[in-house]
Amino acid sequence: MSLLVVGSIAFDSIETPRGAVEEALGGSATFFSVSASFFTKPRLVGVVGEDFPDRHKKLFVDRGIDTTGLATAPGKTFRWKGRYHQDMNTRDTLEVHLNVFETFEPTLPPAFQGSTHIFLANSSPVIQAKVLDQISKARLVMADTMDLWIETQHDELMALLPRIDGLLLNDSEARLLTGEENMVRAGRAVRQLGPKFVIIKKGEHGAMLFSEDGVFVVPAYPTPDVVDPTGAGDCFAGGILGYLDSDDSPPPGRLRRAMAFGTVVSSLVVEDFGLRRLQRTNRNEIDERLEQYRAMLSF
């Protein structure tokens, strides 16, 4: 099997109540692929500027990530600057410079077009559809989206939803998309728009899965050490698809187990700035935390 992610690669400057960091390697495709790399060898498609240092490319390669689809364009790499509030659940975007990402038109290397698992990280549904057009025989396509696209590219998003297997969005986005306040109703309503399954992310409160098997609730792993929440959602997705790409067992339990792995990786990434915590972990620690998490939920 094979896992492809198409998304952003960025430099994040972040302030949280626990400290600050300047121009740390980030972006949705970065967090996703590093998270997935604990389970499989993801294929990364994205664009960086001429200022992107070799040591970051080496980080990807060292984690077994295939960078054949990593393009370098004239100009600077995408930059984002944000500040988290005291509760760590809300943040203000202080600066966004899309730079080379603004005109990014993903072209998949021929070898990537037959990938079995695809993650369309958060970007315009037009771009996401263009990626899908290049895919020949995916087993499972999951897409992320955000309030901006729900509001400004509604029709394009509606056209995309029946073409994907899974949609990932957060609780306020699910409300915006469906008009339903109740999350169970909202999740069911999103499924009516086309995706076979829907995952609603609730930040520190975990996530919910809606599929033909009903509703599955996934509390967050309760870590006392939240330093920087950036990337948690993409690491959640990376754990899910990374695990799915590595496990060929029958479907019913697979997606739930995948969500548990996604939960564990996202609980790790928030324990330090950027990718630092993931650079200090390994599959062993992930498996151990998964067992703690399982015990924590059993009664």
Added chain:
Amino acid sequence: MSLLVVGSIAFDSIETPRGAVEEALGGSATFFSVSASFFTKPRLVGVVGEDFPDRHKKLFVDRGIDTTGLATAPGKTFRWKGRYHQDMNTRDTLEVHLNVFETFEPTLPPAFQGSTHIFLANSSPVIQAKVLDQISKARLVMADTMDLWIETQHDELMALLPRIDGLLLNDSEARLLTGEENMVRAGRAVRQLGPKFVIIKKGEHGAMLFSEDGVFVVPAYPTPDVVDPTGAGDCFAGGILGYLDSDDSPPPGRLRRAMAFGTVVSSLVVEDFGLRRLQRTNRNEIDERLEQYRAMLSF
């Protein structure tokens, strides 16, 4: 074993996005004891006014609740009026008339003083301490509290905490009491104040348990039919202590199982106004939903 609850009995007038109800039977001791009555025969201590109808007393008796400690005082029963916001998670209190509850000094009937399980429903820590003074040999005392007492009777609350086994409070109250934003840190910090275990309620996001065995996370049962959230927290507590009072198995798993039962009863009560949904359920339905809940959490 035997379960005692001391708390309020009220008439609730409630508006929610799903409808409205006038002067429905409510109050913390009411919701608690009706919830607990699915597991054991609770003893109720509270006060009502001369306007309290016999049919409400009959409702308690029909559910096996011992009303020996239900006092009738000159005047009117406690009344509360509130309106829930569109999201059902927040509400405005429109009117509070404490009436006979204002001067309530609970006196336990002699037969109740040896109760093994005690729930001190939300009231001033001074009143809660006076109840404790009358208890001779409880196995487990759990207390509820609220922001008002944390702010206005802080010292009295601090004096109470080492005398109880478990404290129940919601997430914003835990933040207020400890100054910790992170719920894992807040839960641990509350335990340092005296209680052997702490349960932090997070509304539609479930609850967390902190005990000597570590952290246990309890997502809410995801019901699509939230009609009226009033009483959910007290039904959660009633399910916990009702179940504990009925189960004499070894401790480690008991409290977790009890919280799962509390979660199920609170997911039922919110599906209609006041006590209506609980009046249409039975232990069978509770057990069935518990199994659905268990399946929903397993991976």
